[in-house]
Amino acid sequence: MQLDTTERRIMESRGSRHTLFIRKVHRSDFGNYTCVADNQLGKTRKSVQLTGKPNAAKFNSASRGNWKDSYNISWAVESLSPIEEYKLLFRRLPDTVITSEDGHPQPLHHQSQKKFIFGKDNKTYSAIGYNTGHGRQFIDRRTDWRDVILPAPSAAPPAGMQSMNYIIRGLDPGQNYEAKVQARNKFGWSPFSESFTFQTTDLDMSYPERPQLPRNIYNENEIRDLGIRIYNSSPKIDFRILLQVLCIMLRVFI
Numbered sequence: 001m002q003l004d005t006t007e008r009r010i011m012e013s014r015g016s017r018h019t020l021f022i023r024k025v026h027r028s029d030f031g032n033y034t035c036v037a038d039n040q041l042g043k044t045r046k047s048v049q050l051t052g053k054p055n056a057a058k059f060n061s062a063s064r065g066n067w068k069d070s071y072n073i074s075w076a077v078e079s080l081s082p083i084e085e086y087k088l089l090f091r092r093l094p095d096t097v098i099t100s101e102d103g104h105p106q107p108l109h110h111q112s113q114k115k116f117i118f119g120k121d122n123k124t125y126s127a128i129g130y131n132t133g134h135g136r137q138f139i140d141r142r143t144d145w146r147d148v149i150l151p152a153p154s155a156a157p158p159a160g161m162q163s164m165n166y167i168i169r170g171l172d173p174g175q176n177y178e179a180k181v182q183a184r185n186k187f188g189w190s191p192f193s194e195s196f197t198f199q200t201t202d203l204d205m206s207y208p209e210r211p212q213l214p215r216n217i218y219n220e221n222e223i224r225d226l227g228i229r230i231y232n233s234s235p236k237i238d239f240r241i242l243l244q245v246l247c248i249m250l251r252v253f254i
Contacts, residue, residue, distance in 0.1 A: 052187030074165035
């Protein structure tokens with residue numbers, strides 16, 4: 001329908017620039033707005049969608065993780081109302097070439113991916129099939145999509161840019177993974193984010209254990225107790241202690 005100017009909808013025209021202002025947006029204002037322009041040579045149109053749903057999230061974590069079997073993934077999403085929950089989907093990326101039982105590499109046979117179905121069980125997956133060369137097909141379930149429902153943090157801001165992170169566990173070392181995420185507020189689910197790829201490491205980059213001191217190395221308190229001082233790694237006897245010992249021995253003999 002064609003819009004008319006009201007108290008909340010104001011249309012302005014300045015030269016070739018035409019603007020529609022909507023004040024105090026209500027749920028009833030959500031929808032598809034199309035501007036149509038025509039002249040003697042033809043007609044053109046442009047549409048914009050007004051919605052309260054969140055924008056698509058953007059990942060901001062590093063593409064390479066620090067652990068073999070885990071990865072800390074993080075993202076941010078812009079929403080004018082508080083995010084209530086997230087849906088994170090991830091899978092291991094399939095290998096393009098595998099080795100059959102006879103030792104010869106086999107190319108990727110086919111890939112079939114089912115569409116995302118947001119039903120009761122939130123089950124989504126893709127199956128990668130390989131020809132083993134013996135008339136049988138091997139289905140690599142490691143590339144199945146896995147989904148996680150995450151409640152939004154209670155300390156999240158009520159509006160604007162909202163951030164979230166999650167540690168994915170149970171991954172394989174040195175492998176590439178793909179992830180997507182959706183966000184939901186009171187108006188509904190956002191579009192899926194663009195695919196994000198990350199990689200686990202082969203070795204954990206953790207702090208090493210504290211090394212143990214060798215038995216022949218003493219700390220400062222132990223050196224005082226022994227009555228020995230170290231100069232340039234060469235032990236020398238404290239002669240004041242030696243004199244005290246000699247005095248005690250003389251008194252005993254006397």
